[in-house]
Amino acid sequence: MNHAEQVPAVPERAHHRFWPKRLPHSIQTPRTSMWFNLEVSAQRYPDKPALVFFDQSVSYSELKHQAERVASHLQAKGVKAGDRVILLMQNCPQWIASYYGILRANAVVVPVNPMNRAEELKHYITDPDVRVAISAADLAGELAKASEALPEAQRLQHLLVTHYTDAVGAQPEVPSTWVAWLEARHPQPTLSAGDVSDWSEAMACTQALLPHDRAPEDLCVLPYTSGTTGLPKGCMHTHASMMHNTVAASLWGNGSSENTALLVVPLFHITGMVTGMHTGIYLGATTVLMPRWDRDLAGQLISTWRVTSWTNIPTMVIDLLASPHFNQYDLTSLAYIGGGGAAMPQAVAQRLQDAYGLKFAEGYGLTETAAPSHSNPPDAPKQQCLGVPFIGVDSRVIDPDTLKEMPMGEAGEIIMRGPSVFSGYWKRPDATEAAFVEFEGQRYFRSGDLGRVDEDGYFFITDRLKRMINASGFKVWPAEVEALMFRHPAIAEACVIGTQDDYRGESVKAVVVLRAEARGQVSEQDIVDWCRENMAVYKCPKVVQFVEALPKSGSGKVMWRLLQEKEADA
Structure with missing residues (x-):
């Protein structure tokens, strides 16, 4: 494959006048699997903290070891190349070890929102034809309940269960309201059509691993997204589409192995997964994990670990600034702060800039685009704005009916193409076909969001075509x-x-x-x-x-x- 084929050209647009001079418009990404990123960082930085969780650090060599034990356990339980495996827990080191363990086993991750109840969880077992799941103990009962309510042929055959305390020391400093939740011991659920294992059993598994054989075009992860009709749909992301935004986000945020990032946005969500977990591991950086949001814990962690990068939802920043203890926290280490999911109020963005010289960089993306499809250049952000098309992305605003490009400043549907766009919806060729449109001879994804472009090429959202x-x-x-x-x-x-x-x-x-x-x-x-x-x-x-x-x-x-x-x- 030649260079031109690997790196689709992004046409010159108005926003490139504001493009960070240090960055190319498009990049050539590694032709390796996502698992390889952990393998490389573990060789480069074996003793460096990959993850921090309350009072414990997990080094890169230990994280790789845990992921390999998970992979060994899964293969011992019959997981084969291409099989889908559910991952259901709050942010914790075991989530990341499990994710990479599933990849090492040549399987596909199905990340599930831990807030889902049994009635909702049934769909995540039946739609991707899952037979094996990894769950936190506080959620395993609900998952087992969902499985038992299904016909026997569709039920889970194996469940690997971990307690959050498997990753903390003897006396972690946790918010008082979390103590009962984090430290609770839950009875192991039972599966009528299978068996249940404890995390310690997986960590002790010594079965030799089969070779890792995933290519860039193989399926990596199947995150689910809902839409205007019916049940959630699985978005097929390959190792290549995930790798693109992992590398692009690392470059965009001035990433290096010296980064320390606070990761509190949920890992099951595409933003936490890509710009949180994957970028940190690709860079060999340190990631400070929070299982849930707590403003004072966030303030303490930023201060203690000298956090340099924080991707968040704007409501988190609003909440932290409103803490009565806010003056006790030191946010001066932060070099990058940004996020999406909701608009950042202008007054709050201004307060960050006045107090810390921090320009909040809003971004925009969908599960289908592996998180950012648009982001504000960190050096030239605009407030209340989606930003500009991300590295490797060509995005336009079109009339949703005539499919003609809209003039500058006029609202239409935002469409985009690029290496991070998903392959299609799992087992839903009809929905896949409806999600794409041909424009200027190229295949573009239809976001379902209405927006406009200003004279500088920055995108602004105006409304939603989709009901959301x-x-x-x-x-x-x-x-x-x-x-x-x-x-x-x-x-x-x-x-x-x-x-x-x-x-x-x-x-x-x-x-x-x-x-x-x-x-x-x-x-x-x-x-x-x-x-x-x-x-x-x-x-x-x-x-x-x-x-x-x-x-x-x-x-x-x-x-x-x-x-x-x-x-x-x-």
């Missing part, structure tokens, strides 16, 4: 919440919309029509409580409103947009 609620950076897809709510025996119809929230940006509201026999017997709070039992908490309606009927079009479709507009007016 953004709650503190968590994407909530109304169709998925509605599908879950319809399982409640009292609900005849439900329409889910977004409602304004001063802190989260948006929250979830459900407009519900009850079945006749349930009226007067079931309250709005009963519905809220049921939702909390049956779906991830960020998806749960904060408000339920009972109505006699939902507005419908002539074809019988619920007019959700009308309800959304009424809510906005209110």
Whole structure:
């Protein structure tokens, strides 16, 4: 393959006037698997802390050893090349060791949101045809419950379970509200169609590993994303698409082996996975892990470990700045701060710049684009802006109906192409076809987001074509919440919309029509409580409103947009 084929040309655009002079517009990425990045860093920096988790450091050689033991265990349990393996836990060293262990076993990672409940988890077992899973002990019972509710032929055959305390010392300093959660010992669940192992068993596995044989075009990870209709879809990312944004993000953020990054955005999410975990391991940097958000722990960790880089959701920065203990923390080590998922309020961005000289660099991306498809140049960011097309990305704004490019400043659908764009949706050729469009003879991914481009080539989001609620950076897809709510025996119809929230940006509201026999017997709070039992908490309606009927079009479709507009007016 020649150089021109490996590095697709990115046409010269207005934004290249603001492009960091140190960076090329496109890059040639290594023709190796993602596993190889850990192998290289473990040889280069064997004794260096790869991960910090409370009072414990995990060196690069130890992380590689743990990943190889996981791989050995998985192969002993029958995992073969190309098999999918569920990974379900909060941020912790075992998540990263398991991820790379799955890759070393030539298998494919299926990262799952730890907030999901049994009813939701069934889909992550059946859709990718998973037979083996790795889970944190506090979540393993819910996963086993989901498996047991399936027909025997579809159930899990093996479950590897770890406690968070497997990665901490005797007396870790943890927030008082976390002590019971982190230190709890959970009974091992049982699988009627398989067996369950403890983390210590995997770490003791000595079965010889089969050779690692993954090529760049092989499937690496299958993160799931929801959409306007139905259940979540698996996004097929190869080792090549993940490698591209791993290397690109490392360059973009001035990355080096001397970096120390705070990683609190969830690892199951594409941003935490790529710009958090993968870039750190590729660089041989140190990653300080937080299992959940806690503003004062974040302040302590940045101060103690002299954190140089922090990718976050803007609500985290707002929360940290509002801490009554904020003046005790030293943020002067930070050289890069940025993130996405929600707009950074201008006043907060200005406070960061005035106090620390830090320019908050907002970015934009989707699961389908391996996180950043757009990002603000760290040297020339604009506030309230998605940024410019990322390294190797060509992005345009088109009329969603005519597919013609929109003039500067006019809104249309944002489309993009580049080496980090996914191959398609798992087992969904129909959805894959609908997600791409041919434009100027090239295949572009349709983001479903409406935006505009200014005279400098920077992109701004204006609206969403897709129906989606953004709650503190968590994407909530109304169709998925509605599908879950319809399982409640009292609900005849439900329409889910977004409602304004001063802190989260948006929250979830459900407009519900009850079945006749349930009226007067079931309250709005009963519905809220049921939702909390049956779906991830960020998806749960904060408000339920009972109505006699939902507005419908002539074809019988619920007019959700009308309800959304009424809510906005209110």
